[in-house]
Amino acid sequence: MAATEVEAGPPAARRVDLIGLGALLVAGALIAAIGMRLITGSLAVLATVLLLAVVLGLVFAAVAGGPDTRRRLAPYGLLKPGMLWLALFYLAPLFTLLRASLSTLPSRFAVEAEFDWNFGNYADAFSDFGAQFGRGFLYAGIATLLCVVIGYPLAYVIAFRGGRWRNVLLGLVVVPFFTSYLIRTIAWSSLLADSGPIVGTIEGLQLTGLFEAAGIIDNGRLINTPAAVIGGLTYNFLPFMILPIYVSLEKIDPALIDAAKDLYSTAGAAFRKIVLPLSVPGVFAGTLLTFIPAAGDFINAEYLGNPNTTMVGNSIQDQFLVQNNTPLASAMSFVLMIIIVVAVLSYTKLLGTEELS
Amino acid sequence: MSAPTSSRGAAARWGLNLYAAIGLLYLFVPIAWIVWFSFNEPKGRYNIVWQRFTLENWSDPFSNESLTDAFAQSLKIAAISTAIATLLGSMIAVALSRYSFKGSSGLNLFLVLPLTTPEIVLGSSLATLFLDWDVTRGFTTVVIAHIMFQVSFVALTVRARVRGFDWTLEQAAQDLGASPMRTFWKVTFPLILPGILAAALLSFALSIDDFIITLFTAGSLSTFPLYINGSFRVQFPPQANVLATMILLASVSLLLIGVIRSSRRGVVGSS
Numbered sequence: 020m021a022a023t024e025v026e027a028g029p030p031a032a033r034r035v036d037l038i039g040l041g042a043l044l045v046a047g048a049l050i051a052a053i054g055m056r057l058i059t060g061s062l063a064v065l066a067t068v069l070l071l072a073v074v075l076g077l078v079f080a081a082v083a084g085g086p087d088t089r090r091r092l093a094p095y096g097l098l099k100p101g102m103l104w105l106a107l108f109y110l111a112p113l114f115t116l117l118r119a120s121l122s123t124l125p126s127r128f129a130v131e132a133e134f135d136w137n138f139g140n141y142a143d144a145f146s147d148f149g150a151q152f153g154r155g156f157l158y159a160g161i162a163t164l165l166c167v168v169i170g171y172p173l174a175y176v177i178a179f180r181g182g183r184w185r186n187v188l189l190g191l192v193v194v195p196f197f198t199s200y201l202i203r204t205i206a207w208s209s210l211l212a213d214s215g216p217i218v219g220t221i222e223g224l225q226l227t228g229l230f231e232a233a234g235i236i237d238n239g240r241l242i243n244t245p246a247a248v249i250g251g252l253t254y255n256f257l258p259f260m261i262l263p264i265y266v267s268l269e270k271i272d273p274a275l276i277d278a279a280k281d282l283y284s285t286a287g288a289a290f291r292k293i294v295l296p297l298s299v300p301g302v303f304a305g306t307l308l309t310f311i312p313a314a315g316d317f318i319n320a321e322y323l324g325n326p327n328t329t330m331v332g333n334s335i336q337d338q339f340l341v342q343n344n345t346p347l348a349s350a351m352s353f354v355l356m357i358i359i360v361v362a363v364l365s366y367t368k369l370l371g372t373e374e375l376s
Numbered sequence: 377m378s379a380p381t382s383s384r385g386a387a388a389r390w391g392l393n394l395y396a397a398i399g400l401l402y403l404f405v406p407i408a409w410i411v412w413f414s415f416n417e418p419k420g421r422y423n424i425v426w427q428r429f430t431l432e433n434w435s436d437p438f439s440n441e442s443l444t445d446a447f448a449q450s451l452k453i454a455a456i457s458t459a460i461a462t463l464l465g466s467m468i469a470v471a472l473s474r475y476s477f478k479g480s481s482g483l484n485l486f487l488v489l490p491l492t493t494p495e496i497v498l499g500s501s502l503a504t505l506f507l508d509w510d511v512t513r514g515f516t517t518v519v520i521a522h523i524m525f526q527v528s529f530v531a532l533t534v535r536a537r538v539r540g541f542d543w544t545l546e547q548a549a550q551d552l553g554a555s556p557m558r559t560f561w562k563v564t565f566p567l568i569l570p571g572i573l574a575a576a577l578l579s580f581a582l583s584i585d586d587f588i589i590t591l592f593t594a595g596s597l598s599t600f601p602l603y604i605n606g607s608f609r610v611q612f613p614p615q616a617n618v619l620a621t622m623i624l625l626a627s628v629s630l631l632l633i634g635v636i637r638s639s640r641r642g643v644v645g646s647s
Contacts, residue, residue, distance in 0.1 A: 036478040043479075056508060090475075097471035098483060101464035101527045108524040109490050112501035119504040131507075169399050176396035186635055188400070190628075195403055197581050197627035198410055199620045201604045205612065206406035206413075209424040257403065286385065307492065315494025318587065332496045332588075339500055340591065345507065352500040356493060363492060 035088050039095035042077045046070055046099065047106040054111030055118075074099065113356075120349035132346050140350035148334045148351060155331035156358070158245070158320075159313035162252035163260075166309045167302060169253070170260035174301075175294075177261075178268035192261050200255060204322045207251050211242040211323065243325040251319035259308040267301025268294070303370045311359055331355055407624070414617035421611035433614040437622070440615045446603035447619050453515070453599065454583035457522035462576040464523070465530025470568070472531070473538050490528045498525065499592030506593065513595030521593040522586060526579040533578065537571030570634070577630055584623065 049070045052058045058066045077099075081092045120140055122132035145152075177188045195203065210217055218241050221227055230236040235246040271294060279289040317332030331351060339348035416423055417430040438444040468487065472480060490498065502521050506513050545567070549559040587601040594602055604616055 033478075039477070040479040043483075054505065091477070094471035094475035094477045094480075097467040101468045101531065102483065102486070104464060104523060104527055105486065105490065108502065108505070108520055109493075109498075112498075112505040115504040115508045116497075116501035119507070169402070172392055173396045173399040176393055180393065190631055190635065191400060192403065193631070194624070194628060195407060196578075198407055198624045199601060199604070200585050201587055201601050202410055202616060202620045203406045205424070205604070205608070206409040209413075210405065210409060212424070214425070254402070254406070286388075311492055311494055315496040315588075317496065332494075335496055335500060336591070339503065345504065348500060349504055352497050356497045359492075359494060 032087070032091055035084070035091045038080070039077065039092045042073050043095050043099060043102065046073045047102060047110075049073070050103050051106040051110045051114075054107045055114045116349050116353055119345050120353045122346045122349075124344065124346060130343060137346065140346045141354065143347055144350045144354055148331065151329055151331045151334045152351075152354070152358075154328065155314055155355075158249050158252060158328075158330060159310050159316075161249050162256065162313050163306050163310045165249070165253040166257050166260035167306065170257055170305065171264055171298075171302070174261045174264035174268055178265055178271075179273070189262075189265065192258050192265075195258055201318060201322075203255065204251055204318055207247075207254065208242060208322050211247050211250075213240055213242065215242075217241060242323065243328075245324070245328050247323040248320050248328050248330075251323045252313045252316060255316075255319065256309040256313050259312070260305040263304035263308065264298060264301040267298045267304075271297050299370060303366075307363060307366070311363070314359060315355060410617050411621050411624075414614060414621050416614055416617075418614055421613070423612050423614040423617065433618050437615055437618040440613050442598070442607075443600075443603055443613060443615055443619070446598040447600045449515070449598065450584050450600040453518055453522060454580050457519045457526055457583050458576055458580045460519075461523045461526030461579055462530050462572060465527045465575065465579075466534050466568070466572050468527070468531040469534035469538065469571075470564075473535050473541065474543055487528050487531055490525055491532070495525075495586075495588040496592075499589040502589070503592040513593055514597045517593045517595070518590055518597060518599070521589050522583045525586075525589065526583060529579050529582065530572075530575045533575035534568065534571045537574065538568050541567060574634065577627065577634075581623075581627055 049058075049066050053063055053066055053070075077092060077096065081089045081096065084092070118134050119132060121136050121138065122134045122140075123137045124132050173192075177185060177192075181188050209215060212218070218236075218239075221230055221236070221241075227236060227239060231239075235241070235244070237244045237246075241247055275293050276289050279293055280286070284292070314330075315332045315335075317330060317336050320328055320330045320333050335348050335351045335355070338344045338351065342348075413423055413426070414433055415429050415431065416426055417428050417432065418425070419427050471477075472484060472487075499521070502517070502524075503513070506517055511517065545563055546559050549563045550556070554562065585601060587605065590599055590602060591605075598606065600619065604612075
């Protein structure tokens with residue numbers, strides 16, 4: 020982050036900062052607690068009044084204080100609406116998800132679950148859906164790797180050889196963003212179908228045996244195979260890989276590479292020692308932006324896969340919206356989130372970069 | 377970059393360019409399919425096998441009533457949520473890039489979290505919240521959910537765009553006697569507007585195309601992606617391709633306008 024470290028101001032200014040931050044945090048905590056229904060009944064009314072008082076109090080303080088006070092309180096005021104929205108509709112739902120995951124459905128046909136510290140949902144999630152968890156992360160992992168393999172050279176060529184076409188090429192990469200995700204996936208299901216052009220081409224070139232041996236084609240079919248699901252994931256998240264890699268490559272000064280060549284470095288060594296290390300933040304951001312949505316995806320597995328290629332996303336969706344087993348679905352959802360948080364944190368530690376955002 | 381010195385170098389160079397070209401082509405195969413099949417005259421209810429060329433789907437893109445209704449809902453949701461999220465997100469972006477204040481790094485991290493949470497977790501957690509509140513899921517809950525993920529997106533996109541912004545210009549305006557209000561509307565706002573518009577366009581596209589979070593918060597409401605998914609087992613009308621192509625054309629032309637305008641400004645600025 021650029022220049023957002025706290026300036027060492029006079030004590031009065033620091034006190035104003037603390038008041039602003041405190042008001043923001045108190046308001047956020049109050050609205051989240053009301054959303055979680057931890058505060059109910061007349062206490063909730065009191066909390067709402069308190070919330071309004073905090074917000075209005077800050078406005079009053081800004082108006083009553085001098086220009087300097089106003090200046091120091093301004094960022095907190097600007098942040099408040101958006102942050103409170105996130106506190107109520109991002110933070111509070113994670114809590115209700117946790118509570119739902121520890122609840123029990125009174126009967127098979129009941130809709131409303133009752134909270135009773137039922138950890139059995141987590142045991143069920145692992146015992147009944149372990150395979151789906153495994154497949155979800157495996158497919159997402161392979162798709163992420165493929166995205167690097169396809170996306171890095173593409174980003175490299177655009178950044179270093181695009182010349183005046185750079186922006187146009189980059190625009191082309193973004194275009195798939197603007198066509199419906201679902202229809203794109205349906206397009207793939209039609210392209211990969213038994214009578215579709217791709218299978219036809221492979222058969223025409225008599226390469227079916229080769230693709231069977233590679234495990235891509237199964238019994239002469241391309242659709243409804245793990246390869247099709249992974250291919251769909253790779254396709255749908257590829258732009259998320261290309262863009263951050265491009266951004267990090269674009270920042271590299273070409274003079275650095277020229278300097279290396281002047282010093283008799285080979286092109287390969289110049290790439291390994293200069294370009295590659297400097298593009299690590301882009302690859303890091305790209306893998307996160309690809310892996311996280313891919314791990315929770317269920318559209319590709321639904322449209323391109325078969326019942327044996329379902330991912331954890333399919334199970335959560337099915338349990339939540341079809342079987343109406345909210346507690347079990349919530350437990351799976353919560354586990355998915357925890358695994359991803361842990362994975363992201365250890366990955367961040369491994370690659371150590373501050374350019375996450 | 378220096379010219380290739382050996383034929384091996386040249387071959388490697390062209391090999392890489394070819395590889396990248398194939399990668400770009402890969403991105404466009406399904407897009408081409410979508411556009412091409414919007415001109416198909418399908419046999420039966422599935423527009424997934426090529427029959428013959430027709431302009432009929434384009435002459436009457438809104439003939440499928442439930443599809444059109446769903447599409448209109450998507451546009452309405454995207455318009456409302458984008459307007460609110462752009463306002464809230466831009467305010468956050470200005471706060472984070474314009475001011476240095478206590479707690480900014482922590483708040484910054486909090487802002488990134490929704491974008492690093494899988495959509496299915498966001499969707500299912502919001503569903504548990506609305507179940508908990510005993511709220512009927514529908515239009516409003518979808519708008520609320522979309523604003524939630526758009527706010528973070530807008531804030532980060534706008535912040536990235538205003539990162540190199542020279543805030544001393546504001547100081548200069550005020551030194552010349554402009555009031556803070558006047559400074560904002562005459563100096564700051566015009567300079568950050570392109571970033572805000574780009575973020576709004578992208579988040580509009582995110583909203584219109586969102587499927588997973590919408591599925592969990594929509595209840596019985598139908599949106600464009602929800603309609604496609606729900607009806608796919610019984611039909612897939614060519615009008616879906618026409619509407620998808622329309623979204624594509626509209627956003628690409630907006631992007632083009634943006635690119636042309638910014639490059640023109642670049643020319644003026646450098647001369």
